[in-house]
Amino acid sequence: MKANSSSYDVIVIGSGMGGLATASLLAQVDQRRVLVLERHFKLGGFMHSFRRNEYEWDPGVHYIGEMQPGSMTRRIMDVITRKKLEWYQLSSPFEKIMFPEGTFGIPNDAKSYREALIARFPLEAKRIDRYFRDVKKAQGWVNWWFVSKQYPTWMMAPIMFFGKRLAGMTTGEYLSRFEDPLLRSILAAQWPDYGTQPSESAFGIHATVAADFFNGGYFPIGGGKEITRHAAEAVEALGGQCLVNHDVQSIIVENGRACGVRGIHKNREFEFRAPVIVSNIGAANTYGKLVPGEYCQREREQITRIKPGPSANILFLGLNDDPSKHGFGDSNYWIFKSLDHDISPLYRDGQLDEVSGAYVSFCSLRNPGQTPHTAQIVTFDDEHCWQGYEDKSWKRRGEEYELKKDQFAEKMIDFAEGFLPGLRKLIAYQELSTPLTVKSFTNHPQGMIYGQACDANRLFRDRWQISSSLPRLYLTGSDVGLPGINAAMMAGVMTAGKILGLMSGLGRIMHQAYSN
Secondary structure: OOOOOOOOOOEEEEEOOHHHHHHHHHHHOOOOOOOEEEOOOOHHHHHEEEOOOEEEEEOOOEEEEOOOOOHHHHHHHHOOOOOOOOEEEEOOOEEEEEEOOEEEEEOOOHHHHHHHHHHHHHHHHHHHHHHHHHHHHHHHHHHHHHHHHOHHHHHHHHHHHHHHHHHEEEHHHOOOOOOOHHHHHHHHHHHHHOOOOOOOOOOHHHHHHHHOOOOEEEOOOOHHHHHHHHHHHHHHEEEEEEEEEEEEEEEEEEOEEEEEEEEEEOOOEEEEOOOEEEOOOOOOHHHHHHOOOOHHHHHHHHHHHOOOOEEEEEEEEEOOOOOHHHOOOOOOOEEOOOOOOOOOOOEEEEEEEEEOOOOEOHHHOOOOOOOEEEEEEEEEEEEHHHHHOOOOOOOOOOOHHHHHHHHHEEEEEEEHHHHOOOOOHEEEEEEEHHHHHHHHHHHHHHHHHOOOOOOHHHHHOOOOOEEEEOEEEOOOOOEEEEOOHHHHHHHHHHHHHHHHOOOHHHHHHHHHHHOO
């Protein structure tokens, strides 16, 4: 599709959840003409889907919390997608936490979850009760943390003072009050959803993720691409556009204000103008690459301080049979070699020597009607393990790289098979995505999938603001928020609210969400 104008009310760089949420809300709540620009050949960022032969996978959307009818996040998602999504709820238990010591299933409601924990660990009952109370308290603090980005620091400081210590302590520090190591490990086991191990992660972030799944997990029927499609249609229905293969390379600044973007599309330069520019491509890319060097010095200095989060190996599997016939379900399988979540994968001479944990899902089972069936195995990884191949393009990194990928894939399958016997015999097709793949498509530094580490600095010292020191340039997405679809969506809500006006913008969005 070609651009039908050179000027718009708002330009959004990047079409992930945060960018599309911002664009759709500005279009629907205030009739802004929004241009969304995406460097990839598909919209959606981690919400896109892809095919190999007859198989289809979602690389980033595995499950989403708080999508039950009537919840705030469901109401907001309904606005963004104009109520055109259908949702599948994962069966209970929707999480299966697997250690050599045994398996624990997490039910899809908080009351049953609490009761199951107490039944298994009766001597820890009082501490379990307190954990559920503290999770909600810490989540409440993080909710205010999101809202605080709408307003001046002095206005929100008194509110943010209460609960700050609970939110900022490490997850490991909080969980140390439990005596049973298995219980500690079960409660921490969702840490890969935000990518920072218990010894470093902020309890407020852990609590927000844990509470987000107190009502189970949901999957958009048709895959993450349906979120993308309906949000993009909402933008275009109100005069905006969503364009792929448009690689923004610089932000135009005139009279000290952001006023447009320049970039490359099919080897030709483009330029678009708008009085408001929103970036959804991460703080490092925005301030480190797009903004002219004389601007945003404060943000550039902040980039040097942040600790990067992890990247991932994602093994996409095409199956030769329905996995439910072999005892597998639509649950998430979290498998760990040890109760110690702080054990990292072992690298020797650039090779992965041992896999310490993995996430497995039979994704087709949560997408009714999808055949042939598919699965995924995900493990964390670092870009440094793939040094020597960074300068080569996707699909052209050579035989040595492909051999190394095959070796990694076999280690991942062996590890998963140890907990899920019978998986290997179902595999008809396999393809491994590495941190270099992630970096190729997202342009995220080091192939990060969650942005900066989810430690206390992300909440306090190095938290990113919506407004930048360059007037008319705004940030959205997971750097403003936290990892995950809901958190990126809420970042979009906050960014759109900020643009619509300090005193009324957020209220207008919430009014539309609750009046539909």
